[in-house]
Amino acid sequence: MKSKYEQVFSQDNIATKLLGYALLFAMFFSFLLIAWYAPTERTMGFVQKIFYYHVPSAWNAFLAFGVVFVCSILYLTSRDRKWDILAASSVEIGVIFSLIVLITGPIWAKPVWGVWWSWEPRLTTTLILFLIYVAYLLLRYFSGQGQRTANFSAVLGIVGFLVVPLVYTSVNWWSPEAQVHPQRIGMGPNMQVAFFVSLFTFTLLYVYLLIRRVRVAYADAAVEDLRQQND
Amino acid sequence: MKSIFAILWKDLLLELKTKESFLSMLTFGLLILVLFNFAFEPTPEMKRAITPGLLWITFLFSGILGLNRSFSLEKENMAIHGMLLAPIDRSLVFFGKFGANLIILFVTELCTLPFFLLFLNMPLFEHFWLILGIILLGTIGFVSVGTLFSAMATSTKMREVMLPLLLFPISTPILLAGVACVRDILAGEAFAEYRHWFSLLVAFDVIFLVVPSLVFEYAIEE
Amino acid sequence: MIVSLQAHHLEKSFQNRPVIRDISFVLHPGEFLVISGGNGAGKTTLLRLLAKLVKPDAGTISIDGQDIWEESDAVRYTLGFLSHQIYLYDDLNAVENLRFTARLFGMEEYHSRITEVLQQLHLYHRQYDPVKTYSRGMQQRLALGRAILHDPDILILDEPFTGLDEAGVEILDTLVRDHQRQNKSAIIVSHNLRAGYDLADTLYILGKGTIAFRGEKTQVSFEEYHSAYRGILESET
Numbered sequence: 001m002k003s004k005y006e007q008v009f010s011q012d013n014i015a016t017k018l019l020g021y022a023l024l025f026a027m028f029f030s031f032l033l034i035a036w037y038a039p040t041e042r043t044m045g046f047v048q049k050i051f052y053y054h055v056p057s058a059w060n061a062f063l064a065f066g067v068v069f070v071c072s073i074l075y076l077t078s079r080d081r082k083w084d085i086l087a088a089s090s091v092e093i094g095v096i097f098s099l100i101v102l103i104t105g106p107i108w109a110k111p112v113w114g115v116w117w118s119w120e121p122r123l124t125t126t127l128i129l130f131l132i133y134v135a136y137l138l139l140r141y142f143s144g145q146g147q148r149t150a151n152f153s154a155v156l157g158i159v160g161f162l163v164v165p166l167v168y169t170s171v172n173w174w175s176p177e178a179q180v181h182p183q184r185i186g187m188g189p190n191m192q193v194a195f196f197v198s199l200f201t202f203t204l205l206y207v208y209l210l211i212r213r214v215r216v217a218y219a220d221a222a223v224e225d226l227r228q229q230n231d
Numbered sequence: 232m233k234s235i236f237a238i239l240w241k242d243l244l245l246e247l248k249t250k251e252s253f254l255s256m257l258t259f260g261l262l263i264l265v266l267f268n269f270a271f272e273p274t275p276e277m278k279r280a281i282t283p284g285l286l287w288i289t290f291l292f293s294g295i296l297g298l299n300r301s302f303s304l305e306k307e308n309m310a311i312h313g314m315l316l317a318p319i320d321r322s323l324v325f326f327g328k329f330g331a332n333l334i335i336l337f338v339t340e341l342c343t344l345p346f347f348l349l350f351l352n353m354p355l356f357e358h359f360w361l362i363l364g365i366i367l368l369g370t371i372g373f374v375s376v377g378t379l380f381s382a383m384a385t386s387t388k389m390r391e392v393m394l395p396l397l398l399f400p401i402s403t404p405i406l407l408a409g410v411a412c413v414r415d416i417l418a419g420e421a422f423a424e425y426r427h428w429f430s431l432l433v434a435f436d437v438i439f440l441v442v443p444s445l446v447f448e449y450a451i452e453e
Numbered sequence: 454m455i456v457s458l459q460a461h462h463l464e465k466s467f468q469n470r471p472v473i474r475d476i477s478f479v480l481h482p483g484e485f486l487v488i489s490g491g492n493g494a495g496k497t498t499l500l501r502l503l504a505k506l507v508k509p510d511a512g513t514i515s516i517d518g519q520d521i522w523e524e525s526d527a528v529r530y531t532l533g534f535l536s537h538q539i540y541l542y543d544d545l546n547a548v549e550n551l552r553f554t555a556r557l558f559g560m561e562e563y564h565s566r567i568t569e570v571l572q573q574l575h576l577y578h579r580q581y582d583p584v585k586t587y588s589r590g591m592q593q594r595l596a597l598g599r600a601i602l603h604d605p606d607i608l609i610l611d612e613p614f615t616g617l618d619e620a621g622v623e624i625l626d627t628l629v630r631d632h633q634r635q636n637k638s639a640i641i642v643s644h645n646l647r648a649g650y651d652l653a654d655t656l657y658i659l660g661k662g663t664i665a666f667r668g669e670k671t672q673v674s675f676e677e678y679h680s681a682y683r684g685i686l687e688s689e690t
Binding site for chain 3: 234237238245304307309310312314316317318319320453
């Protein structure tokens with residue numbers, strides 16, 4: 001008897017495969033735009049181009065955690081496990097993109113400002129977000145399966161996201177380096193094209209990774225169900 | 232509601248009898264103070280500069296101990312079920328625990344303040360009530376989220392270690408706002424200077440009193 | 454107040470493992486239901502579902518026709534639950550613990566009721582001693598006091614005889630018969646087949662998460678009950 005998870009998992013989804021190929025193409029195209037179409041920035045030089053990965057990653061992290069927030073609420077109101085699986089998958093992806101932001105930040109900062117780290121509001125907020133959602137993952141993996149873990153994860157998913165505007169505001173007011181770090185980059189038309197293509201590509205990447213990750217989670221759930229049945 | 236006071240009083244009674252939270256928090260706070268002084272050998276200017284920060288670091292770190300105890304005491308004999316079996320809404324349990332934790336931590340903070348006077352020459356008396364108010368505001372937010380997370384943390388395999396991992400990142404706004412307010416107050420700045428930080432503290436308190444009370448039932452459910 | 458309880462197609466799983474598969478029954482006013490079964494058969498889980506401590510994955514539990522999960526928390530007032538754990542605070546004394554329970558249950562004049570219960574439990578002379586100084590038997594007695602303090606209509610007792618000393622067993626017996634005399638009902642899990650049989654009006658044996666055996670005491674002899682129990686246990690191994 002196939003559990004509902006196994007049914008979803010075993011569907012060989014044409015749409016996802018198409019998405020995968022489209023994504024591959026989009027990333028290649030985006031890379032070309034970034035490397036050649038977009039001009040080299042005047043003051044910062046070639047390393048500025050990391051911006052085309054840095055900012056979309058931040059956007060992805062924020063998007064991922066927003067999805068976690070919504071799914072957490074949906075889980076608590078419906079008790080349907082699929083929302084919990086979706087939330088947990090989104091957290092993992094969000095943490096990865098946060099990590100990319102935290103790594104590309106210093107890579108960008110060192111040649112330009114001479115320091116690896118700056119307590120710039122957005123970077124710092126990303127760091128705090130990273131810590132919150134790493135704690136989410138720790139909570140999850142040290143609690144085992146079951147409703148209690150899902151409940152706790154959902155609570156954290158809600159509280160963790162709600163605190164973000166407060167964290168950003170407080171860090172923004174506090175940050176000694178808010179002035180040093182560029183808040184807004186004046187973008188020429190070529191740069192804008194490259195940026196928005198990259199942003200779109202990254203969003204696509206998030207969706208694709210999410211689908212893949214949820215599939216794996218469903219496979220895990222199907223295995224668990226089978227194991228229970230044979231007990 | 233009467234049940235909130237019943238729960239609050241029960242926790243306070245337990246604390247009065249054992250004094251476990253109060254003593255451990257006070258001692259730990261003292262240790263932090265002493266260790267910091269050893270580690271940094273502060274000059275008078277340095278003392279002035281680090282006092283606001285050290286104040287909050289001490290409170291947050293030692294506060295964790297009390298918060299952990301709040302729900303670990305409910306684990307013996309699974310006493311928490313006494314409250315879960317009662318015909319009351321779960322959010323009332325939250326407010327009762329929150330209230331007790333707040334009182335215990337705030338009293339501990341009051342008792343720790345003289346040591347700031349002693350070791351760091353903190354000018355307590357000039358702006359005493361203002362500083363007390365800010366400490367109270369910050370503690371409310373910290374204890375509120377902390378009560379929610381403590382309920383969850385004590386149920387996990389990692390137990391008490393989980394609480395600081397969850398609570399500290401979320402407490403960032405309190406730390407930043409609390410330090411800024413205390414620093415400005417000690418420097419004699421007018422309220423207008425730090426009014427935005429004050430509002431942030433209030434906003435945090437309001438949001439994180441309401442939201443945890445709503446989701447608390449999921450944190451203690453079986 | 455005379456109340457009835459109805460369980461309808463209850464299901465509950467933990468960590469994806471089904472513990473309660475499909476349980477339905479009716480508890481009539483004044484009926485004493487005794488449930489037995491092997492370890493892991495789901496007895497404790499069933500009681501916790503009935504006490505509104507845990508929410509079922511499927512199915513409903515109704516008291517006097519009202520779904521207990523649709524109703525407000527007030528429905529817990531009709532239930533009194535006794536578990537393996539005593540649900541008391543070690544560092545508080547008997548009076549303080551019972552006072553706390555009384556307040557939680559919104560009881561107004563509780564002083565005399567607490568005294569009455571402590572006397573029934575033969576704990577009155579130790580009422581000001583902290584619970585951690587009590588013997589296991591005394592602690593279990595006090596736990597019983599906590600469960601009956603608000604005079605519930607339905608008693609839910611999970612292996613109440615376990616952990617009780619001689620005096621405790623007598624006291625429990627008296628209290629339970631008192632409860633019966635007031636035409637109130639009880640659901641009791643008991644490993645002690647003989648004691649359970651004596652108390653019961655209705656006997657259930659749980660096996661693999663369902664009710665494998667139903668019998669009325671008036672129609673089933675103890676021997677039949679005993680062999681049915683053994684049969685169900687054997688079929689599980």
